[in-house]
Amino acid sequence: MTAKARSRRQDRAEVILDAAEALLRRSGTRTLTIDAVAVEAGLSKGGVLHHYASKDALLTALAVRKVGRIRVGIAACLASAPHGPAALPLAVVAHARQVYAEECGFPDSLLIASADNADAAAAFSQFLSELLAAMGAAEARSGQGAALTFAVLGLMLSRSLDFHRIDGAPLDRLFDALEAQARALPKAQ
Known part of the structure; x- marks a missing residue:
């Protein structure tokens, strides 16, 4: 396969994922079918099935792509975080602060659909396990990085699932407190 053909194939796969994500945002998992994705993407059903069986x-x-975007976002924040044991926790908080109010955060329908799909759930689970392991490797007392990680995760999930939304100054204070907790994590001995 030529580089041009490979690029076209990757582009088409992204178009299909974009279409599926748009359908999920608009209507949830009930209307997510291969036929509907094909119509949304402007492709044939066979074209979609060629990429996703x-x-x-x-x-x-979709879950793997979302995890990839989270990894890239955290890595970008990590690149600008001060070096030291608080770098990863600060990057996680900074990334969460950036995406909290974005419409491209976790769509609730992707979370719900992932819960019913073992492979999709595994993508999120593996990412969380890796993040917790990296946090644990840099902390002096086990559990502090995990506590911060789960606090951020809970905040993001409650927003995504529309359980509770915080805006403005209260949100800034909450992220400031999470950042202070990240800075306070003692380094491993």
Whole structure:
């Protein structure tokens, strides 16, 4: 396969994922079918199936893409974080602060669909396990990085699932407190 053909194939796969994500945002998982994705993407059903053999494969690809975007976001924040034991916790908090109010945060329908799809759930689970391990490797007392990670995760999930939304000054104070907790994590001995 030529580089041009490979690029075109990757572009088409992204178009399909974008279409599936748009459908999830608008209507949730009830209307996410291969046929609907094909119409949304302007492709044939066979064109979608060529890239994603099933709805589950499509949901897994969406989850993997979302995890990839989170990794890139945290890495970008990590690059500008001060070096030291607080770098990763600060990067996690900074990334969460950046994406909290964005519409491109976790769509609740992707979270719900991932819960019913073992491969999609595994993508999120693996990422969280890796993040917790990296936090634990840099901390002096086990559990502090994990506590911060789960605090950020809880904040993001409650927003994504529309359980509770915080805006303005209260949100700034909450992220400032999370950042202070990240800075206070003692380094490993």
